[in-house]
Amino acid sequence: xxxxxxxxxxxxxVRNVALVGQSGAGKTTVVEAxxxxxxxxxxxxxxxxLRAASVPxxxxxxxxxxxxxxxxxxxPDFVAELDAALSVADLAVVxxxxxxxxxxxTSLVWERCDAFDLPRFVFVTGEDRxxxxxxxxxxxxxxxxxxTLVALExxxxxxxxxxxxxxxxxxxxADRDESLVEEIVAxxxxxxxxxxxxxxxxxxxxxxxxxxxxxxxxxxxxxxxxALRGIGIDRLAEYLCDVAPSPLDRSVSVIAxxxxxxxxxxxxxxxxLYVFKTVxxxxxxxxxxxxxxxxxxxxxxxxxxxSSGQTERLHSLLRIEGLDLSPTGRLEAGxxxxxxxxxHTESRSTLAPASTPVIVAPPDLPEPQFALSLAPASRSDADxxxxxxxRLTREDPSxxxxxxxxxxxxxxEGVGDVHVESAVARLASRYGVEVxxxxxxxxxxxxISASAEAEGxxxxxxxxxxxxxxxxxxxxxxEPGAGFxxxxxxxxxxxxxxYVAAVRHGVESAMSGxxxxxxxxxxxxxxxxxxxxxxxxxxEMAFRAAAAQAFREAVxxxxxxxxxxxxxxxxxxxxxxxxxxxxxxxxxxxxxVENRPxxxxxxxxxxxxxxxxxxxxxxxxxxxxxxxxxxxxxPAGYRPAPQRSS
Numbered sequence: 001x002x003x004x005x006x007x008x009x010x011x012x013x014v015r016n017v018a019l020v021g022q023s024g025a026g027k028t029t030v031v032e033a034x035x036x037x038x039x040x041x042x043x044x045x046x047x048x049x050l051r052a053a054s055v056p057x058x059x060x061x062x063x064x065x066x067x068x069x070x071x072x073x074x075x076p077d078f079v080a081e082l083d084a085a086l087s088v089a090d091l092a093v094v095x096x097x098x099x100x101x102x103x104x105x106t107s108l109v110w111e112r113c114d115a116f117d118l119p120r121f122v123f124v125t126g127e128d129r130x131x132x133x134x135x136x137x138x139x140x141x142x143x144x145x146x147x148t149l150v151a152l153e154x155x156x157x158x159x160x161x162x163x164x165x166x167x168x169x170x171x172x173x174a175d176r177d178e179s180l181v182e183e184i185v186a187x188x189x190x191x192x193x194x195x196x197x198x199x200x201x202x203x204x205x206x207x208x209x210x211x212x213x214x215x216x217x218x219x220x221x222x223x224x225x226x227a228l229r230g231i232g233i234d235r236l237a238e239y240l241c242d243v244a245p246s247p248l249d250r251s252v253s254v255i256a257x258x259x260x261x262x263x264x265x266x267x268x269x270x271x272x273l274y275v276f277k278t279v280x281x282x283x284x285x286x287x288x289x290x291x292x293x294x295x296x297x298x299x300x301x302x303x304x305x306x307s308s309g310q311t312e313r314l315h316s317l318l319r320i321e322g323l324d325l326s327p328t329g330r331l332e333a334g335x336x337x338x339x340x341x342x343x344h345t346e347s348r349s350t351l352a353p354a355s356t357p358v359i360v361a362p363p364d365l366p367e368p369q370f371a372l373s374l375a376p377a378s379r380s381d382a383d384x385x386x387x388x389x390x391r392l393t394r395e396d397p398s399x400x401x402x403x404x405x406x407x408x409x410x411x412x413e414g415v416g417d418v419h420v421e422s423a424v425a426r427l428a429s430r431y432g433v434e435v436x437x438x439x440x441x442x443x444x445x446x447x448i449s450a451s452a453e454a455e456g457x458x459x460x461x462x463x464x465x466x467x468x469x470x471x472x473x474x475x476x477x478x479e480p481g482a483g484f485x486x487x488x489x490x491x492x493x494x495x496x497x498x499y500v501a502a503v504r505h506g507v508e509s510a511m512s513g514x515x516x517x518x519x520x521x522x523x524x525x526x527x528x529x530x531x532x533x534x535x536x537x538x539x540e541m542a543f544r545a546a547a548a549q550a551f552r553e554a555v556x557x558x559x560x561x562x563x564x565x566x567x568x569x570x571x572x573x574x575x576x577x578x579x580x581x582x583x584x585x586x587x588x589x590x591x592x593v594e595n596r597p598x599x600x601x602x603x604x605x606x607x608x609x610x611x612x613x614x615x616x617x618x619x620x621x622x623x624x625x626x627x628x629x630x631x632x633x634x635p636a637g638y639r640p641a642p643q644r645s646s
Contacts, residue, residue: 051070571621
C-alpha cells in the first residue's frame with residue numbers, strides 16, 4: 001500500500017479507470033475502499049455527477065502507479081456524465097452487486113462501453129450481503145454479455161460466511177484453475193505455443209497474455225470482494241496495475257481539417273488537452289478537468305480553445321490527490337488534471353497550440369426528454385437566474401435552456417426528471433437561486449378552415465387629439481405549414497399607404513395571441529380590402545388597433561380549429577413488454593406506425609402521439625418497463641385537437 005504522493009508518475013504507470021454500473025451497485029463504496037487503503041479515505045455517498053479521485057498504489061513489483069478513478073452516476077438520466085468519463089478512461093470497471101446481479105443499468109453501461117470500444121473489468125462487490133451468489137452473477141454476466149468473461153477469483157464462503165477471496169491465477173497448485181489458464185493462453189499465440197510444447201506458464205506470463213487480451217477486448221476479467229469490508233480491493237488495484245492498459249497503449253481520434261486521424265499519447269508531441277468536465281467551486285470559481293492526450297503541459301502554458309479561437313493561459317494547474325486538488329507545475333501525456341478560472345473553455349473543449357488546429361470530437365449529447373418551466377421566487381432570484389443557468393449548462397451541456405414564448409418563462413430541459421430536478425436543486429444549493437417549477441405549457445396553435453370578413457373600428461374624436469381608423473379584413477385558410485400571407489388590395493386610397501404597414505403589424509400582433517392569452521393563429525391569408533382614415537385623427541396606433549380587432553373577429557367568424565403538436569416517438573422495450581406499452585400508446589391517443597422486433601429480444605415501436613401526453617413519458621416508460629425501456633421523441637407537426645365535450 002502507498003500513501004498519497006505528489007510526485008509525477010510516468011504515463012506508462014498511469015491507469016485512467018471509469019467505475020460504471022447501475023445505481024446502487026456499489027461504485028462509490030469501491031472508490032472509498034481504494035482511498036481508504038492509501039490513507040485517503042473520505043466519507044462518500046452515491047453521486048449524481050461525475051467525481052474524480054486519484055489513488056497512488058505501490059504494486060507488488062515495487063513500482064508506484066497512479067490510479068485515476070472516475071466515479072460515474074448510475075442513473076440513466078446522467079448518461080452524459082457517464083459518456084464524459086468513458087471519453088477519457090482507458091478502462092472501465094463494471095461494478096455489479098453480488099446479490100442484485102445484472103440489471104438494466106448494467107446493460108446500459110455495457111452498451112456505452114461498447115460504443116467507446118473501451119476495455120473493461122468486472123468487479124462483483126457485496127459478496128458479504130445476504131443473497132450473494134457469485135456463480136449466479138457470473139452466469140448472468142456470461143449469458144448477457146458473452147463467454148469472454150473470465151473469473152480470476154472465487155469466494156471463500158459467501159454472505160455472512162464470507163472469509164476472503166481465492167486468487168485462481170496466482171494461487172498455489174491447489175488454487176490454480178487450469179481451465180482459466182487454458183482460456184487465457186488460447187488468446188495469445190506466443191504463450192499458447194509454449195503451453196502446447198509442455199511449458200507451464202508463470203503467473204507473470206499469464207498476466208502479460210491477459211493484458212493483451214484485455215486491451216484487444218477479447219477477454220473481460222471478473223474479480224470479486226466486498227468493498228464495504230475491504231475484501232478484494234487490494235487484488236483489484238493490483239490487477240489494474242498489472243493488466244489494465246495505460247494511456248500510452250491507446251490511441252485517440254481527432255479531427256484535423258476534414259480528416260479524422262488517430263494519435264497516440266506521445267509525451268514529446270505538442271500539448272493537446274481534452275476538457276471532459278467543468279464544475280463550479282465556491283472558492284476558486286470554474287474548475288476544468290482535462291486529460292493530457294499528448295505532450296507536456298506546465299503552469300502558465302498558453303493554449304488555444306479550438307472552438308472559439310480564444311487563448312487560455314493555464315495559471316493554476318492542479319493534480320488530483322485523493323479527492324482533493326493540489327497545485328502542480330507539470331502534467332504529462334496520459335494524466336488527468338484540472339485547471340481553474342479558464343474564461344472561454346467549457347465541457348467538451350479542446351485546448352492546443354494555435355499551430356496545431358485539431359479538435360477532439362466529443363461524444364454525442366443525449367436529446368432532452370423532460371422539461372420544467374421555471375419562475376424565480378423573487379426579484380433577486382430573477383436577476384441571477386439567467387447567469388446561474390448559463391453556468392449550469394457550461395458544467396453539463398446535456399442541459400438545455402429555452403424560452404417559452406407563451407408564458408415568457410425560461411424552460412430547463414434535460415434527459416429525464418431526475419436530471420432536471422437535480423439541476424433545479426443545484427440552482428438553490430450552489431447558486432442561491434430559488435425557483436418555482438411547473439409543467440411546460442403545450443404549444444397549441446389555431447387555424448381556420450373557412451373564409452370570413454370583419455371590420456375593425458377605432459373612433460375617439462372628442463376631447464383633444466382623437467384616434468380614428470377603420471379596417472376591413474378578409475381571412476382565408478392556407479395549406480398546413482404555409483404560415484402567413486398578407487395582401488393589400490385597398491383601392492382609391494381608402495387607407496393611406498403609409499398606414500398599411502401598421503395594419504399588417506396589428507394583424508401580426510393579434511395572430512400571436514399573446515395579448516389575450518390565446519394560442520397563435522397559423523396558416524392564414526389576410527387580405528386588407530377596405531377601410532377609412534381621417535386627415536387629422538388617424539394614426540399608426542389607431543390602425544394597428546383596428547386591424548387587430550378586425551382580425552380577431554374574422555377568425556372567430558371563420559370557426560377556428562385548435563391544433564395540437566404531435567411527436568414521432570421511437571420506443572425500444574423488451575419484446576415481452578410490448579403489449580403493455582402498445583396499450584399505453586393507445587390510451588394516450590397515439591397511432592402506431594411501425595412495430596418490429598430488433599432481433600436482440602427487444603421491440604422497436606414507432607408511434608405518433610400528442611405532445612400533451614408526453615410531458616412525463618420518460619418517467620412512465622421507466623415505470624412500465626421496470627427501467628428496461630427507453631424512447632426518443634421528435635416533432636412531427638400539428639393536427640386538430642379533439643373537441644372537448646361540454
